[in-house]
Amino acid sequence: MALLGSIVMPAAMAWTDKPVKMLVPAPAGGNIDVIARLVADQLSADIGQPVVVENRPGAGGAIGVQALRAAPADGQTVMMIASNVLTEIPHVLKGGFDPLKDVKPVGIVGRGNLVMIAAPNVPAKDFKGFVAYAKKNPGNLGFASYSPGTISHYAGMILNQKAGLDLQHVPFQGSPPALAQVMGGQIPVMFDGFATSRNLISTGKVQAYAVAAKTRLSQLPDVPTLAELGFPDLEFSNWMGVIVASGVPAEVQEKIHKAIRQVALNPKFRGRMFATGFEGAEDWNIQQLNQSVKTEFDRNAAIVKQFNIQLNQ
Incomplete structure (x- = not known):
């Protein structure tokens, strides 16, 4: 799969003429919050509207997701997450939402x-x-x-x-x-x-x-991958990206995807993200992104079952 390259999408990718709220299901100052504010800065410049970051931490991301689902399904409210909110945490902490049905990933900006x-x-x-x-x-x-x-x-x-x-x-x-x-x-x-x-x-x-990655990290070029060392099953990472409530119309989801992709391709944003320790991400469309969530969700479910990792009620 191709990684995000240097192609720059046309400007004016706005899907809205109103301010956008970007929820963050984590406290201020953490990795997700830092990336969210970088994305918000660039996205605001691209669409010509304020993008306001609002932290909604707690319950393994579930409080933020519930706020996202409670907002009008018009694309004005989005959420920046790490993919583990959808693919790991639901297996061990009941959050009151279905990560495969209630929300939809629409953009990816980096990988940890x-x-x-x-x-x-x-x-x-x-x-x-x-x-x-x-x-x-x-x-x-x-x-x-x-x-x-x-x-x-x-x-x-x-x-x-x-x-x-x-x-x-x-x-x-x-x-x-x-x-x-x-x-x-x-x-x-x-x-x-x-x-x-x-x-x-x-x-x-x-x-x-x-x-635990497919390839060596650009910032750790001398450190081998576990696959190189004979352990290909030890490949784990989380992407950072944007999700919306599943009720947001498909055409709006696609417009948001294009805007987030433009952010991810922006050299200034990529440099700032790289400085926080994150790598570039795959250039996935919405369908590929949703499939990746399903694949990781199922893989983690099998691991939880295999090692009898208990659900925290």
């Missing part, structure tokens, strides 16, 4: 990738060395995750299975507290989003063993 990192005091200096180290210490080492039932959790469980390890899962509520434990050497390893761990990697506060 998962990186396997280790504490600075772990003696192994690469992935193969860590596997050997872990096999010598069965049941005595742990892996942190930034929340139960997320790809950070899934990746550790699959690593255990595929590499024959016995790492104990230590869940946290968010990446920062998990990273603090890894940096401090209390927990040896973690799968974390590159956007939150990149500064720690660059300053040597954690070690980067591998990336």
Whole structure:
């Protein structure tokens, strides 16, 4: 699949002559919020209307989604999300909405990738060395995750299975507290989003063993993919993009898609997004984007079932 290139769409892609509200199902200052404000700035310039970001955090994104669904289905209210709100969280947290029916993804602007990192005091200096180290210490080492039932959790469980390890899962509520434990050497390893761990990697506060992506990251060119290392099942990432309520007419969805695509292709926006630790995304149309959500949703459902990851009521 082709990645977003340098083609610039024609200007004046506006689907509206009124201000647009962009909901964010996360607190101010987090990754989704930062990307939302970058998108809002560029989108406002492109369509000639204010794009107002409104944070609606809580319940794994469900509060924001319910606000989106409650708004008039006219395309004036959209939501910036990370795809895990649709493909991961519903498997472990009841949100009161169907991610495959109640909302529709209409645009993708970037992709966040998962990186396997280790504490600075772990003696192994690469992935193969860590596997050997872990096999010598069965049941005595742990892996942190930034929340139960997320790809950070899934990746550790699959690593255990595929590499024959016995790492104990230590869940946290968010990446920062998990990273603090890894940096401090209390927990040896973690799968974390590159956007939150990149500064720690660059300053040597954690070690980067591998990336759980199809290809090496442009910002970590010397760090191999897990597929290269013999673990193709360890490929996890989340896209950042825009969704609307499913009741928004198809022709309006398509206009929003074109406007979001123009933002994603904009060199200034891409540079600002890259600086936050995100990579370019696939140039998907609406149909491909919806299919990707279904594919990831089904894959994660199978992982949750396989490892008996419990639903948090």
